[in-house]
Amino acid sequence: MHEVVPRHRSRWRPLQTLVPLLPGLALAIALGLAGLALAELPLLARWQLSALTVAIVLGLLVGNIAGDRLPSRLAPGMHVAQRTLLRAGVVLYGLRISFQDVMAIGVAGLVVDVVVVVSVLVLGTWAGRRWFGLDRDTALLTAAGSAICGAAAVLAVERVIRADPSKVAVAVATVVLFGTLDIFLYPALYPYLGLDADAFGLFTGATVHEVAQVVAVGSAVSPETADAAVIVKLTRVLMLVPVLFVLGWHESRRGGERAMVVPWFALGFLAVVVLNSFVTLPEGFRSALLLLDTLLLATAMAALGVATRFAKLRALGPRPLLLAAMLFVWLLGGGYLLVRFLA
Numbered sequence: 001m002h003e004v005v006p007r008h009r010s011r012w013r014p015l016q017t018l019v020p021l022l023p024g025l026a027l028a029i030a031l032g033l034a035g036l037a038l039a040e041l042p043l044l045a046r047w048q049l050s051a052l053t054v055a056i057v058l059g060l061l062v063g064n065i066a067g068d069r070l071p072s073r074l075a076p077g078m079h080v081a082q083r084t085l086l087r088a089g090v091v092l093y094g095l096r097i098s099f100q101d102v103m104a105i106g107v108a109g110l111v112v113d114v115v116v117v118v119s120v121l122v123l124g125t126w127a128g129r130r131w132f133g134l135d136r137d138t139a140l141l142t143a144a145g146s147a148i149c150g151a152a153a154v155l156a157v158e159r160v161i162r163a164d165p166s167k168v169a170v171a172v173a174t175v176v177l178f179g180t181l182d183i184f185l186y187p188a189l190y191p192y193l194g195l196d197a198d199a200f201g202l203f204t205g206a207t208v209h210e211v212a213q214v215v216a217v218g219s220a221v222s223p224e225t226a227d228a229a230v231i232v233k234l235t236r237v238l239m240l241v242p243v244l245f246v247l248g249w250h251e252s253r254r255g256g257e258r259a260m261v262v263p264w265f266a267l268g269f270l271a272v273v274v275l276n277s278f279v280t281l282p283e284g285f286r287s288a289l290l291l292l293d294t295l296l297l298a299t300a301m302a303a304l305g306v307a308t309r310f311a312k313l314r315a316l317g318p319r320p321l322l323l324a325a326m327l328f329v330w331l332l333g334g335g336y337l338l339v340r341f342l343a
Helices: 007-039 042-046 051-069 072-096 099-104 106-130 136-149 151-161 165-192 197-207 211-221 223-238 240-254 264-278 283-306 310-316 319-342
Strands: none
Touching (some): 007 051, 007 072, 051 165, 051 283, 072 151, 072 223, 099 223, 099 264, 106 197, 106 319, 136 165, 136 319, 151 165, 151 240, 151 283, 165 283, 197 211, 197 319, 211 223, 240 264
16 A cells, blocks of 8 residues: 655655755855855955855865864765755856857857867876876866866866866866966066957967956956957857767766766756847846856855865875966967967
8 A cells, every 4th residue: 555645744845855955055155155255355356266266275174174073964965065056056157158259259269269178178188197197087177177167167077077076176276276377477478479459368268267367367458358358268168068068978988878978057058158148137136146156156166175185185196286287388388379370
């Protein structure tokens, strides 16, 4: 006989599912909010350290200082933050891009973006394993952060390949280090590169790691450079969708599955890009969604930080850093030659 579930019990079942998640979610969200607040401080804002970066550092500190003393009841909520909230954050990230932006950069800009993304991903994954002896996940995450959009790309790729949190933390660290170097190096090089403001914007958007870092570099040269750089960068971010689907297909082949591993959140991301391209949202509502998106990604980063131990980071050694340095040189030199040739 089938058990008859009383109506009052079925009514409370969603609440019973939610309650065990609250402690971990509360800690992750608190760290994410702290990341947002600290990133606005003048000192950190001057260094263009994003809320995502600050949040993962806070998570690392909490996870490593508290260590095994952290209550086990935090785990379910932290797991949801690392997965569900992360997917939601990647989906909402599409509000930053529109097809009009893609059209505005022209054929040359699109070609530069495609060549940069493909070459960095291929070179980073291959050289990371062959030359630096890294495992596939660490090499791929490091390459994705350099190739597409920094920490957001690292997080999105992690959702497809399900890498260890310590490898995510290392990849994010390389993005922060070399992206921060970009902020100082690119404006200093500008007078010597022989590029006009628009071409330098193309070069910046196609080769600098994070969106915030692109804004910082472009603004240091001219408003025209900043506008061109951001458009090129956001088009590069859109490359995340085909990359995630190729990775999903590769993961299905690698795991011996017949059905392709579909990163559904990538379809959500693309749907939001379409919405942003054809529907004008009220500015206040759009700003609130962008703030929510930053909080969701910062919360996921904080949860990943809590799960990461410094011992695991030390075990990886300097090799991810060397790989990221090689990709930095490739972006700088190869990107410059591409722009000189095409623009």
